[in-house]
Amino acid sequence: MGRRAAIVLYVLALVAVVVCVDVLFLRHQLWWRLIANIGIVLVFGAFYFRFLKGPLSRQG
Numbered sequence: 001m002g003r004r005a006a007i008v009l010y011v012l013a014l015v016a017v018v019v020c021v022d023v024l025f026l027r028h029q030l031w032w033r034l035i036a037n038i039g040i041v042l043v044f045g046a047f048y049f050r051f052l053k054g055p056l057s058r059q060g
Helices: 003-024 030-059
Strands: none
Touching (some): 003 030
C-alpha cells in the first residue's frame, strides 16, 4: 500500500471515529463533544507521529 493511501485511510478512520462518538454518545452535549473531538484528534495525531510517520518516511 502506498504512503498516500495509508494516510487517506488513516484520515477516514479519524473522521469515522469522531462522527460515531458524536452521534452515538454526545449528540446533545456541545462542550463535551468539542472536548472529546479534540482529544480524539490529539490521540490520532500522537499515534501517527509515533508509529506511522517514522516508518513510512524512512521507506520512501
